[in-house]
Amino acid sequence: MxxxxxxxxxxxxxxxxxxxxxxxxxxxxxxxxxxxxxxxxxxxxxxxxxxxxxxxxxxxxxxxxxxxxxxxxxxxxxxxxxxxxxxxxxxxxxxxxxxxxxxxxxxxxxxxxxxxxxxxxAPQRIRPILQVAMARFRHEESLRAELKDARDELKDRKTIDRAKGILMQRQALSEKDAYDKLRKLAMDKGIKMVQIAQRMIDAAELLG
Incomplete structure (x- = not known):
């Protein structure tokens, strides 16, 4: 219950x-x-x-x-x-x-x-009013979560693209090879690809 x-x-x-x-x-x-x-x-x-x-x-x-x-x-x-x-x-x-x-x-x-x-x-109106309010809130929260996921995905994609660009420029790799290298590094370290990409960006900014 x-x-x-x-x-x-x-x-x-x-x-x-x-x-x-x-x-x-x-x-x-x-x-x-x-x-x-x-x-x-x-x-x-x-x-x-x-x-x-x-x-x-x-x-x-x-x-x-x-x-x-x-x-x-x-x-x-x-x-x-x-x-x-x-x-x-x-x-x-x-x-x-x-x-x-x-x-x-x-x-x-x-x-x-x-x-x-x-x-x-009126007492008989309270339950349907609150049920509708809860349903609307859950729906809006679902849409909010979907929007956040979409924004996060776009942000991650931009980070990965930026890291690929660094590899392509500094190691003369093709876009596919740069992507494959990032993916392999992420798999070897057991972390997300965007985390490897961010570390690479941070290192590139530090070293200039």
Missing amino acids: KHALRIVVIIPDMALGDDQEEHVQQQLERSRSLRMGLLQAQYDVVATLPADVFLSERIAQLRPDLIIVDAESEARDALEHVVVATRDERRPIVLFTNDQDTSHVPDAVAAGVCAYIVEGL
């Missing part, structure tokens, strides 16, 4: 003035409803955290599978903290909000938000 999804809920700072007590109570009720919906959907809410300067450290310690940002007009500030907190280790982010101003949706998506839900706290 798969483990329950470990979730951290990020809520805005509730330290507001007395004249905003009604707003605070509404936000607290929203947050309570969200947490209840998550528990009813059998998710594991490991913590409810404020969006503050300590968020990075707390998320690193808790290592949640998914982060939910529960915010209204404070969504932009909360997202900035979450983006900083997940910069080194990306995690899916879902934003629940009652804020009807969606002008900053593109910025939120660019920051890594997998789902931007306006007035979507």
Whole structure:
């Protein structure tokens, strides 16, 4: 049986003035409803955290599978903290909000938000929303990994081509013979061909 999804809920700072007590109570009720919906959907809410300067450290310690940002007009500030907190280790982010101003949706998506839900706290909606968010995150991470692999491969090819050029120039070898020599050296030493190529480049630069 798969483990329950470990979730951290990020809520805005509730330290507001007395004249905003009604707003605070509404936000607290929203947050309570969200947490209840998550528990009813059998998710594991490991913590409810404020969006503050300590968020990075707390998320690193808790290592949640998914982060939910529960915010209204404070969504932009909360997202900035979450983006900083997940910069080194990306995690899916879902934003629940009652804020009807969606002008900053593109910025939120660019920051890594997998789902931007306006007035979507109905318990029966939570599970499909999070399932879609997780699927989208995994798909994007797969594409990101493929892009990284392609960039690394291109970089390796350029390094090998540069090392071949050094051999061709200094030992009067053909391109094929230079390639074969690099490959044989890599096989003899039991390392990747690009590593041999980089060592050759470094030696050539050192010796001039």
